[in-house]
Amino acid sequence: MDEPCVVALTGTPGVGKSTVASWLQARGWGVLSVAELAASHGCLEEVDPKDGAAPIDIQRLDEAWEPPRSGRWVVDGHLSHFLDVDAIVVLRCSPSVLSQRLTQRGYGEAKVRANVEWEMTAGHWAELSEFEVDLPLLELDAGANETETLGHRIEAWVEEGMPSEALDAHVSSAIDWLG
Numbered sequence: 238m239d240e241p242c243v244v245a246l247t248g249t250p251g252v253g254k255s256t257v258a259s260w261l262q263a264r265g266w267g268v269l270s271v272a273e274l275a276a277s278h279g280c281l282e283e284v285d286p287k288d289g290a291a292p293i294d295i296q297r298l299d300e301a302w303e304p305p306r307s308g309r310w311v312v313d314g315h316l317s318h319f320l321d322v323d324a325i326v327v328l329r330c331s332p333s334v335l336s337q338r339l340t341q342r343g344y345g346e347a348k349v350r351a352n353v354e355w356e357m358t359a360g361h362w363a364e365l366s367e368f369e370v371d372l373p374l375l376e377l378d379a380g381a382n383e384t385e386t387l388g389h390r391i392e393a394w395v396e397e398g399m400p401s402e403a404l405d406a407h408v409s410s411a412i413d414w415l416g
Contacts, residue, residue: 243322247316247318261391280294328377365394
């Protein structure tokens with residue numbers, strides 16, 4: 238782990254980002270939370286009474302935040318792919334498993350439905366395409382793999398130099414829950 242690296246760990250809420258980030262942290266990676274970064278940089282907006290979440294001004298955060306320049310870091314959060322990072326790991330999870338996880342968290346029916354729909358329609362891939370992200374990408378199925386397996390795959394990918402296809406190739410071969 239000689240080369241510095243900052244990896245965005247993104248995906249729909251409930252796919253397992255924080256669990257994988259904690260596993261990587263136990264292996265020596267630094268972990269940064271998008272929510273904590275937003276709070277420390279004054280980029281949180283008022284809490285939305287409809288869903289209880291405080292929206293993050295991700296553009297302002299991207300401008301205010303300086304990524305670490307040494308060590309291995311993972312930025313945990315469903316907006317992490319909008320920050321200045323070296324690579325992006327997109328975690329996915331089958332809609333049925335995701336629905337169970339979010340319900341167990343106590344999410345309301347509307348919030349569960351919105352997040353499951355986002356996952357079903359591959360919302361993160363749509364965002365990455367819209368903004369023409371030109372970074373190494375890795376997509377992993379966090380519903381079908383154990384945390385340890387996911388962590389080892391991320392570490393191996395980074396050690397291999399983060400090989401990646403072009404964005405269009407990733408999008409066309411992305412996990413398709415609707416197909």
